[in-house]
Each structure stands twice: as C-alpha cells, then as structure tokens.
Amino acid sequence: MNAMTPESLEVAVARPGSAPRxxxxxxxxxxxxxxxxSRWFHFYSAVVVGLxxxxxxxxxxxxxxxxxxxxxxxxxxxxxxxxxxxPLFILVTTARSMVxxxxxxxxxxxxxxxxxxxxxxxxxxxxxxxxxxxxxxVALALAAIYGLARGHAVPWxxxxxxxxxxxxxxxxxxxxxxxxxxxxxxxxxxxxxxLLIWLVLVALLDLLLLSVLIRQTFVPDFVIGIALANPxxxxxxxxxxxxxxxxxxxxxxxxxxxxxxxxxxxxxxxMGYPVALGLVLAGLGYWRFSRGDxx
Amino acid sequence: MIxxxxxxxxxxKRAVLDELSLSLAAGDRIALIGSxxxxxxxxxxxxxxLYRHDGEIRFGGTGAQRRDASxxxxxxxxxxxxxxxxxxxxxxxxxxxxxxxxxxARMTDIAEALGIDLAExxxxxxxxxxxxxxxxxxxxxALARPADLLIFDEPAANLDPAARAVFIDQLxxxxxxxxxxxxxxxxxxxxxxxRVIELDRGRVVLDDAVxxxxxEGEFRRAEIVLAxxxxxxxxxxxxxxxxxxxxxxxxxxxxxxAETFRFLGLLARYGSLIERMALDNDILRRS
Numbered sequence: 328m329n330a331m332t333p334e335s336l337e338v339a340v341a342r343p344g345s346a347p348r349x350x351x352x353x354x355x356x357x358x359x360x361x362x363x364x365s366r367w368f369h370f371y372s373a374v375v376v377g378l379x380x381x382x383x384x385x386x387x388x389x390x391x392x393x394x395x396x397x398x399x400x401x402x403x404x405x406x407x408x409x410x411x412x413x414p415l416f417i418l419v420t421t422a423r424s425m426v427x428x429x430x431x432x433x434x435x436x437x438x439x440x441x442x443x444x445x446x447x448x449x450x451x452x453x454x455x456x457x458x459x460x461x462x463x464x465v466a467l468a469l470a471a472i473y474g475l476a477r478g479h480a481v482p483w484x485x486x487x488x489x490x491x492x493x494x495x496x497x498x499x500x501x502x503x504x505x506x507x508x509x510x511x512x513x514x515x516x517x518x519x520x521x522l523l524i525w526l527v528l529v530a531l532l533d534l535l536l537l538s539v540l541i542r543q544t545f546v547p548d549f550v551i552g553i554a555l556a557n558p559x560x561x562x563x564x565x566x567x568x569x570x571x572x573x574x575x576x577x578x579x580x581x582x583x584x585x586x587x588x589x590x591x592x593x594x595x596x597x598m599g600y601p602v603a604l605g606l607v608l609a610g611l612g613y614w615r616f617s618r619g620d621x622x
Numbered sequence: 623m624i625x626x627x628x629x630x631x632x633x634x635k636r637a638v639l640d641e642l643s644l645s646l647a648a649g650d651r652i653a654l655i656g657s658x659x660x661x662x663x664x665x666x667x668x669x670x671x672l673y674r675h676d677g678e679i680r681f682g683g684t685g686a687q688r689r690d691a692s693x694x695x696x697x698x699x700x701x702x703x704x705x706x707x708x709x710x711x712x713x714x715x716x717x718x719x720x721x722x723x724x725x726x727a728r729m730t731d732i733a734e735a736l737g738i739d740l741a742e743x744x745x746x747x748x749x750x751x752x753x754x755x756x757x758x759x760x761x762x763x764a765l766a767r768p769a770d771l772l773i774f775d776e777p778a779a780n781l782d783p784a785a786r787a788v789f790i791d792q793l794x795x796x797x798x799x800x801x802x803x804x805x806x807x808x809x810x811x812x813x814x815x816x817r818v819i820e821l822d823r824g825r826v827v828l829d830d831a832v833x834x835x836x837x838e839g840e841f842r843r844a845e846i847v848l849a850x851x852x853x854x855x856x857x858x859x860x861x862x863x864x865x866x867x868x869x870x871x872x873x874x875x876x877x878x879x880a881e882t883f884r885f886l887g888l889l890a891r892y893g894s895l896i897e898r899m900a901l902d903n904d905i906l907r908r909s
Contacts, residue, residue: 347695347723357717360709433705439670440722441695621672
C-alpha cells in the first residue's frame with residue numbers, strides 16, 4: 328500500500344511522472360474484452376461466418392455463372408452479400424457504442440482511470456477494426472480450406488486483395504460510425520442517423536440514383552464524383568475488377584473507370600480512399616468528442 | 623492540493639454549479655452533502671475532467687488542464703451507479719492493476735474483508751453481478767489504488783450493513799489519502815470526515831471543519847424525551863451509554879463530540895418518536 332503522509336500528497340500530485348497510466352495496448356485489450364462479450368459481436372460473427380458456411384454447403388462453388396466457377400464463384404457471391412451486411416452492421420453497432428456507453432455510465436467510470444483521451448479513443452477504434460475483420464478472416468480461411476479440400480485452385484491473390492478491400496470498407500464505415508457516435512446525444516439519434524446514412528449511400532449506388540441523375544442532365548463529372556466518393560461504390564466496382572478486369576458486368580461506365588484509373592489504379596483507390604476517409608471521419612469524431620462533455 | 627475557482631457548469635443555460643470556489647487541502651476528509659440536484663455528481667465529474675466548465679480547477683498548484691491522465695492516476699473514483707460493463711471481473715481487475723497501479727494482493731484482502739471472493743467472480747461478466755457485488759468490486763479497486771484522493775459518490779448505497787461497516791473501516795484506515803465522499807447518510811461517514819461541505823443549487827452553503835469543534839475525547843451531554851416508550855430505540859441509546867427512566871421515556875447520556883453526526887443520524891431514524899431533545903453546547907472532557 329502506498330505509505331504517503333498527507334504532507335507529501337501535494338508533492339505527489341505536482342510530480343505527475345510517478346502516476347500510473349494506461350497505454351494503447353491495454354486500452355485495446357479492454358475494448359476487446361468488453362466487445363467480445365457483446366451480443367452484436369456474437370450475432371455479427373454468426374452472420375458473417377454462417378453465410379460462408381451456407382454458401383459452401385449449398386454447393387455454389389460447383390455452379391457457373393458468367394464464367395465464374397469454383398472459389399471465384401463463391402467469393403463473388405460472398406462479396407455481394409458482404410457489401411450489404413458489413414457496412415450496415417458496422418454503422419449501427421459503432422454509432423451506438425460510445426453514446427450507449429455514455430448513457431449507461433461506462434464512460435464515466437472508465438474515463439476516470441488514468442488513460443489519455445487519444446489513447447482511449449484510438450485504442451477503441453483499432454479494437455473495433457480487429458473485431459469487425461476477424462470473423463471475415465475466419466470466413467475467408469474457411470473458404471480457402473474448403474477449396475483446397477475440394478481440389479479447387481485457390482485464387483490467393485484475389486483472396487488477399489479482397490481482404491484488403493473489406494478492411495478498407497470496414498475502416499471507412501468504422502470512422503463514420505465513430506463520428507456519428509460522437510455527434511449523437513442519444514442511442515436513438517445515433518441509430519436513426521446511421522440507418523439514414525446507410526440508405527443514402529445505398530441509394531447512391533449506380534443502380535438507381537446515378538441513372539436518374541444522368542437522365543436529369545447532371546454534369547457527368549458530378550455523377551462520377553459521387554460514385555467515386557461513395558465507399559460502397561468503390562468497394563463494389565473494385566471487387567468486380569478483381570474477377571472481371573474488363574468490367575464487362577458494369578456496362579458503359581467501365582470505360583470511365585478504366586480510362587481514368589486502369590485496373591491497378593482503381594484497386595489502389597478503392598483501398599486507399601476508404602481508409603483515408605475512415606481515418607478523417609474518426610479524427611473528426613475525436614475532435615468533437617474531446618471538445619464536449621465526455622459523459 | 624486542489625483549488626477550485628469560480629467553477630460553473632451549465633446544462634441548457636441552467637447553472638448546476640454556480641461560481642463554486644473551494645480549496646481541498648492534503649489530508650482533508652470531506653463529506654459532501656446536499657439534496658438531489660445540488661451539484662455533487664457534477665462537481666465530481668468536473669474534477670475528473672469529464673465535463674467542460676467555466677472557472678478553474680488546479681491540482682497541486684499545476685496549471686488547469688482538462689483531464690490530465692497523470693492527475694487521474696492519483697485519483698480513485700467510485701460512481702453512484704456501477705456501470706454495466708460486459709467484461710469479466712478478472713479483466714477489470716487486471717486493467718486496474720496494470721493501468722492504474724492497483725495492488726493485486728491488497729485487492730484480494732479488501733475484497734475478502736468486504737465479503738466477496740474475487741477468484742470466484744473473476745470469470746463472470748461484471749454486469750451479471752448483483753448490485754452489492756458490483757459496488758464491492760468497485761470499492762475494492764478504488765481502495766487498492768495508490769491514490770492521493772478518493773472520490774466516492776454514494777459509495778455504500780448498494781452495500782449490505784456488514785459490508786458497509788467494513789467499508790467504513792477500510793476508509794478509516796486510509797490515512798494516506800484525502801477523501802471526498804458524497805453521501806445521503808451523513809451519520810455513516812461522519813466518523814471518517816474532518817470537514818462537511820453542503821451544496822445547494824451549485825453553491826457551497828456550508829463548509830464546516832468538524833475537527834475544530836468536535837475533538838476526539840470530548841463529549842456533549844444529551845437529553846431525549848420520547849412521546850411513547852420504544853424498546854429498540856431504548857436499546858440503541860443504551861449502546862451509546864445513555865441512562866433511561868423507569869417508563870422508558872426520558873434518556874440522558876454523553877455523546878462523543880467527534881461522533882455527533884452519527885448520533886444525529888440515529889435520532890433521525892426515530893424522529894417521529896422524539897417529543898423533546900437537547901444537546902448541550904458545553905463540551906465535557908473525559909480522560
């Protein structure tokens with residue numbers, strides 16, 4: 328036990344170097360310990376891994392659609408599902424996380440420990456990224472093991488690039504979720520805002536709204552700008568490029584992408600831009616979080 | 623140790639802390655009292671750097687800086703309501719040990735004294751413990767930390783009487799730390815404190831250095847007349863060394879000056895039975 332006398336207390340407080348302090352590793356470990364027991368993580372893991380198991384058991388890798396078969400066919404299908412599931416899951420769970428902890432009183436207690444705000448915030452961000460990506464890594468590993476067992480050629484390059492794209496997409500939506508959580512004063516607001524944002528981003532996929540915008544004679548550069556800025560769209564297009572380098576599936580708009588970026592350039596954009604976007608949004612979230620009341 | 627200068631905190635333009643100024647010296651053991659909404663929890667949160675505020679809070683003569691982790695390393699805090707943390711208790715204890723310097727052996731000893739087996743609950747999620755168990759774990763962590771200042775917000779609210787008594791004993795044994803304890807049960811923390819501060823609408827309305835007037839070894843003579851006989855109350859007074867008349871209506875006896883608050887707390891429980899009472903201002907000395 329600390330055997331300080333009252334007379335020496337003032338000296339101790341004025342000599343902060345001797346005080347205990349929480350580092351990034353410990354902060355991450357704490358968040359992992361907390362989230363690993365959360366229902367959202369269990370449900371999310373079950374969905375992400377369960378979908379892969381479902382696709383494997385339905386024998387989708389044995390079918391052939393537009394020339395895709397084997398593990399490529401399996402991964403293409405999984406990508407499309409991931410694009411629908413991953414962003415929504417990340418947004419909803421992350422947007423609720425900090426504001427939920429604030430409402431529950433977790434922040435009041437945990438932030439009373441000697442942990443600096445940047446360490447706490449970014450430790451939490453990194454832990455969430457690990458948590459979100461871990462089940463996908465498990466799903467991809469399952470697919471690879473299944474492919475090897477069935478004698479399929481495992482497209483390791485594609486698996487690696489796809490994992491990178493998923494990581495980038497996760498970073499973008501994690502950053503968005505942290506920003507929403509920092510701005511919201513209640514879980515209801517955070518939940519509503521995250522659903523609205525997801526719907527807007529889905530609506531801005533090229534299927535519907537972009538065609539309407541073009542028909543309404545918007546400047547094409549503006550429409551292309553929207554498509555490039557939408558992390559969902561960049562993920563979708565880049566994941567197509569991995570398996571369809573000529574972007575035949577995408578139609579005429581493929582010319583714009585291939586003329587301006589090329590295959591490697593676009594894949595690099597689709598990996599770099601969402602990560603940068605996520606970090607900027609999370610940084611904005613930190614800025615907002617650190618300047619307001621923490622609880 | 624801590625200087626608070628014109629601390630003001632507003633929520634929706636309503637001042638919960640209103641230009642509150644206060645100095646906490648090293649060795650101060652303060653009972654912070656006040657009705658609901660008086661500003662006790664807001665003051666604690668401001669001290670812990672959880673709120674933005676106007677005015678200044680300076681720790682140990684250092685400049686005002688919001689949420690200094692080094693300062694927080696010297697402050698142990700127990701909130702009014704235990705947080706619903708999902709992590710296992712063992713993980714929380716490990717965090718307190720590695721990140722906040724809590725002593726593992728001391729945590730085990732304190733928890734044992736409070737009546738909770740840390741090894742038994744280590745794997746259980748914290749939020750699944752009972753209210754009393756949660757509070758015991760939080761108190762254990764706080765008391766095992768090398769803190770110079772203990773901030774407790776209604777710390778004994780969820781504790782059973784036995785654990786409450788142990789908790790008070792543990793606090794009394796922490797001579798190395800200053801304390802700031804918010805409690806609705808002043809009689810409970812009264813033996814611990816040497817200063818009582820009352821807040822009302824965000825201002826200090828009473829700052830009483832108890833020890834100056836109510837010293838150890840000094841007694842005040844009290845007389846209590848009941849409206850009707852009440853054996854449990856008579857027994858409680860007998861434990862204080864009071865003598866009663868044959869009808870069990872009139873009692874006289876000495877009250878240790880340093881335990882005046884605790885005695886008044888006892889009277890408050892039987893307030894409806896008391897017809898008349900007197901507490902002499904004259905201080906008696908006993909060897």
